[in-house]
Amino acid sequence: MRGVFETAELGRELSPSEYEGELPELRTALLKAQTRLGHARFPVVVLIHGVDTVGANEVFNVLHEWLDARYLVSRAWEPPTDEERERPAYWRFWQWLSPRGEIALFLGSWYTAPLLAHATGKMKAAAFERELERAVAFEKALSDDGALFVKFWLHIPRRRHKERLRALTKEESLRYRVAKHVVKSSALHDELLQVSGRLITKTSVESAPWTVVEAADPRFRNITVGRELLRALEEHLAIHEANGDGKAREPVVAGESSDPHTVLDTLDLSQKLDPKEYKDRLSSAQRELVKLAYKLEKRERSAIVLFEGWDAAGKGGAIRRISAALDAHQYRIIPVAAPTEEERAHHYLWRFWRQLPRRGRFTIYDRSWYGRVLVERVEHLARDDEWRRGYREINDFEEQLVRGGGIVVKYWLHMSQDEQLRRFEARKSEPWKAYKLTDEDYRNRKKSPDYELAANEMIARTNTEYAPWTLVEAEDKRVARVKVLETLCRRIRDAL
Numbered sequence: 001m002r003g004v005f006e007t008a009e010l011g012r013e014l015s016p017s018e019y020e021g022e023l024p025e026l027r028t029a030l031l032k033a034q035t036r037l038g039h040a041r042f043p044v045v046v047l048i049h050g051v052d053t054v055g056a057n058e059v060f061n062v063l064h065e066w067l068d069a070r071y072l073v074s075r076a077w078e079p080p081t082d083e084e085r086e087r088p089a090y091w092r093f094w095q096w097l098s099p100r101g102e103i104a105l106f107l108g109s110w111y112t113a114p115l116l117a118h119a120t121g122k123m124k125a126a127a128f129e130r131e132l133e134r135a136v137a138f139e140k141a142l143s144d145d146g147a148l149f150v151k152f153w154l155h156i157p158r159r160r161h162k163e164r165l166r167a168l169t170k171e172e173s174l175r176y177r178v179a180k181h182v183v184k185s186s187a188l189h190d191e192l193l194q195v196s197g198r199l200i201t202k203t204s205v206e207s208a209p210w211t212v213v214e215a216a217d218p219r220f221r222n223i224t225v226g227r228e229l230l231r232a233l234e235e236h237l238a239i240h241e242a243n244g245d246g247k248a249r250e251p252v253v254a255g256e257s258s259d260p261h262t263v264l265d266t267l268d269l270s271q272k273l274d275p276k277e278y279k280d281r282l283s284s285a286q287r288e289l290v291k292l293a294y295k296l297e298k299r300e301r302s303a304i305v306l307f308e309g310w311d312a313a314g315k316g317g318a319i320r321r322i323s324a325a326l327d328a329h330q331y332r333i334i335p336v337a338a339p340t341e342e343e344r345a346h347h348y349l350w351r352f353w354r355q356l357p358r359r360g361r362f363t364i365y366d367r368s369w370y371g372r373v374l375v376e377r378v379e380h381l382a383r384d385d386e387w388r389r390g391y392r393e394i395n396d397f398e399e400q401l402v403r404g405g406g407i408v409v410k411y412w413l414h415m416s417q418d419e420q421l422r423r424f425e426a427r428k429s430e431p432w433k434a435y436k437l438t439d440e441d442y443r444n445r446k447k448s449p450d451y452e453l454a455a456n457e458m459i460a461r462t463n464t465e466y467a468p469w470t471l472v473e474a475e476d477k478r479v480a481r482v483k484v485l486e487t488l489c490r491r492i493r494d495a496l
Contacts, residue, residue, distance in 0.1 A: 004200050004212055005193070008155035013217040026226045027066045033233040034068050034103065040240045041100040042146040043346075045139075046229065047109045050154030051192045055215050059154065060107040062222050063229075067105075073098040077108025086300075086358045088404025089113075090138060094353035099345035100146070110135050115199060119191040128195075132202045134400075139208040141393045145347045145386075148236040149208035150229055153200055154215035158189055262456035264414050269475035278478040285485035286325035292492045293330050297360030299496055302406045304357065305488065306368040308455075309413030310448075311441050312423040313474045315366055318413070318484040322364060325485075332357065336367035348372055349397055359405060369394055373458045378450045391461040398467040407495045408467035409488055412455065413474040417448055 014022075037044065046063070050056045064074065075096045084092040090110065098104035114131035117123035123131075139149055204210040211228050215221040273281075296303060305322065307315040323331055334355055343351045349369060357363040372390040376382035382390075398408050424441060444451070463469045470487045474480040 004197050004210075005155045008212045008214040009157050010214060011216070012214050012220050014219040014223060016219070019219040019223060022223055026223065026230065029230050030066055030226060030233075031068060033230060033237065034071060036237050036241075037103070037233065038071060038101045040237055041345075042148060042236070042240060043098050043100050043142070044103040044148045044150065044233065044236075045097070045142065046103060046105045047111075047149070047151040048105070048107050048154070049109070049111060049152065049196075050156070050215060051189060051196065052154055052156045052215060055154050055156065055218070055221065056107060058218065059152070059215075059222065059225055060105065063105055063225070066226065067103065071102045072105060073102060074105040075107070077106070077112045083358070087356050088400045088406070090134075090400055091353055091356055091404070093138070094350055097142075097346060097350065099342070101345070110138065111199060111203070115192070115195055119188050119195045128198075129202070132199060136203055136205060136208075137396050139203075140205070141349070141396070142347055143207035144389055144393075146240075147347075148232060150232045151204075151208060151210045152225055152228070153196065153210050153212045154221060155212055156215045158193075262452050263459055264412075264452060264456065264471065267414055267471055267473050269414070269416055269419075269473050271473050271479045272476050273478040273482060275478070278482060281482045282321065282478075282485060285482065285489055286321070288489045289322070289325040289485065289492075292489060292496070293326055293362070295496055296362075296407075296492060297330070300359040300405065301496065302357045302359050303362045303409065303488075303492060304365075304401055304406050305362060305409045305411075306365040306370070307411050307413065308368060308370050308374070309411070309472070309474065310415055310420055310451075311444060312420050312427070313413035313415050314477045314480050315411075315413055317477060318411070318472075318481050319364055319366060321481050321485055322362075322488065326362060330360075331362035331364060333364045333366065336365055336371065349393065352397075356401070356406075369397065370458060370462075373462075374451065374454050377454050378447055391458075394462055395464055395467075398462075398464065402466040407492055409491045410467060410469050411472050411484060411487075412459065412469055413472045413480055415474045417445065419475050420445070 048056050048059050048063075060074070060076070064072070073096070080089075080092060093110050096104060096106065114123060114128055118125070118128040143149055200210045200212065213221055213224050213228070307319065309315055319333060323333065332355075339348070339351060352369050355363060372382060372394070373387050377387040401408050459469050459471070470483070472480050472483050
């Protein structure tokens with residue numbers, strides 16, 4: 001297949017003297033750009049792909065030599081480990097990403113497995129297209145957050161490819177490097193080329209385009225990669241530096257709406273549960289959860305349970321009733337606070353990808369990634385464009401969790417403002433609860449209309465079939481705890 005590869009078969013070469021003459025200036029310019037990147041504070045992702053895997057390895061090593069390794073994160077693709085297979089497919093790639101101000105250099109990537117599977121007939125065309133769409137969505141989420149993608153596809157004509165492999169295998173010291181690639185590249189060259197053409201066409205988007213590099217001559221190939229990387233870096237740096245901190249757009253006022261009524265107004269907060277019924281139903285649900293937890297482990301599924309809602313709505317109490325039914329090795333509770341400095345250096349979902357449970361385990365979040373469209377929206381901690389695209393990014397994230405074997409259970413605990421104030425005042429007289437109460441809690445009450453409107457839009461836009469919301473009437477704590485436990489059991493039971 002020619003098409004996208006036609007311009008990479010022109011026979012361009014560089015003589016040794018031309019190469020040596022250009023190299024010092026290029027390397028110096030790349031190091032200067034890398035220094036500027038440290039001050040600009042956006043991440044860079046460089047992908048190196050190609051049917052000629054030996055050439056891709058050489059380029060990977062050359063960039064390692066040219067760039068400052070202190071600010072470089074590099075990974076070479078290989079089949080996933082047991083730990084990686086126990087989580088959604090993209091979990092491993094989120095671990096690979098570099099923080100802002102550094103370059104992540106990948107030899108192979110999220111494209112590698114679907115490319116090989118489709119070329120060998122192990123993946124149907126429809127599944128391959130879905131994988132490409134997933135890759136585009138992943139890159140868009142990162143580029144929308146400021147990341148620069150520089151994607152290289154190294155192309156070498158079939159005849160030159162075969163000549164190169166023959167020459168390499170004649171050298172005894174290099175045989176171990178090319179043995180596996182000889183079979184793959186020779187036997188599947190045409191299939192890989194055809195599939196690669198479709199991959200490049202489908203995933204070369206404005207925010208993350210592919211650069212097809214003529215790679216028959218190593219010197220021309222290396223200089224071309226270096227030039228294109230330098231060009232991309234300087235262009236992105238210029239835009240970023242012109243915008244100051246890169247946050248040119250102002251946030252809109254959260255909670256703007258012509259209709260103050262929300263889905264939360266439909267909840268019946270008058271519900272009560274007497275102590276005996278509460279005890280019976282809670283115990284029954286906890287006994288069922290014990291059995292379901294072991295079934296979850298046996299079926300190699302995971303449960304991701306998250307709680308959102310008003311301060312003092314009883315999230316902690318509901319979580320304790322869940323954990324009481326589980327063995328210590330089966331769950332992990334994560335209270336989500338403001339991000340650390342390390343977490344702020346990455347996309348906001350990065351910290352949540354890192355915390356995902358292995359198969360057979362529960363991860364319970366007290367607050368979650370929905371802070372993006374709640375606190376960060378209302379408090380103007382995120383720009384208007386950032387929190388608005390958060391709905392799409394969160395839906396995509398949760399879909400990947402479910403596709404990876406997870407069961408996502410989401411709760412919003414709702415109560416009246418009067419009940420919240422009563423609980424705040426009660427906390428003052430209870431030493432074991434007083435520490436929870438801060439001036440910030442009272443300040444947030446003044447913004448409750450904004451938070452309720454933000455919650456309404458959040459629920460409407462992220463209440464998906466694969467990860468639906470459960471709205472919990474939390475005016476009475478007993479009602480809330482029983483509903484949480486019974487819903488959790490039902491969701492797990494239905495999923496299994």
